[in-house]
């Protein structure tokens with residue numbers, strides 16, 4: 601049956617007549633920030649229905665609150681440093697590695713101050729001591745934390761040749777464990793792999809296109825992996841990842857997760873200590889996210 605409010609016809613005409621002929625801009629202001637929204641379409645959010653108007657205003661109030669909160673965070677954030685533009689594909693450049701960081705082509709791919717955050721992600725992934733898939737070995741911090749907790753099996757996908765060599769040295773201390781390295785990009789290798797009880801995703805953009813598309817212009821860097829995570833998790837399986845969120849989850853981020861997962865658990869880890877020149881994180885907290893697949897077929 602056609603919807604008289606949206607399809608052409610007499611029903612739609614009556615709704616136009618009931619809507620204001622020219623809508624005033626919606627405005628929310630206070631504490632130094634003013635948001636004005638001009639609605640290009642008189643029927644946007646169906647103003648003749650109370651719910652639509654309410655939701656539009658609530659969305660604006662939320663945006664206003666987010667903006668003020670972003671301002672608060674900016675007041676206490678670290679100076680940070682400018683990230684160098686990658687000169688080529690990350691895997692074509694040698695790594696520079698020490699106890700404090702892993703740098704490739706001027707990118708701070710991983711730093712040791714993330715240790716407590718990685719330990720939290722490892723706790724989530726290893727909670728069931730099951731079959732764990734990890735994307736990105738990096739400095740091996742989360743991988744070591746997973747091994748400290750224990751896992752039935754631990755599969756790691758890593759694409760950088762120097763990092764793969766360090767993995768081989770790290771692996772020696774766990775000679776009696778079921779740990780496997782899959783060499784290459786997850787995009788090229790994941791189809792060959794099976795199902796897991798938990799997945800920990802902590803990769804890094806491999807070129808400028810990936811940086812802009814997935815890191816800068818998406819709700820969270822891991823979003824392009826959500827579908828693959830869901831495909832490779834068993835019923836009730838758990839997904840955790842570098843959240844790219846300071847202390848709460850954006851609504852679009854939350855909706856993107858709910859497309860694939862049934863249940864989301866979040867907490868905040870505080871007291872982190874990034875160095876002043878960190879180019880990818882300038883605050884002392886991170887949101888810790890755990891997303892669970894449905895336990896049934898529904």
Ligand SMILES: C[S@@+](CC[C@H](N)C(=O)[O-])C[C@H]1O[C@@H](n2cnc3c(N)ncnc32)[C@H](O)[C@@H]1O
Nearest residue numbers: 736738739740741742759760785786802803804
């Ligand atoms: C942020 S580090 C991982 C840090 C790690 N969680 C730790 O605790 O040390 C990212 C790693 O992912 C690898 N990587 C980036 N993109 C990848 C991809 N598409 N497939 C596989 N590995 C990738 C990088 O080479 C790097 O070693």
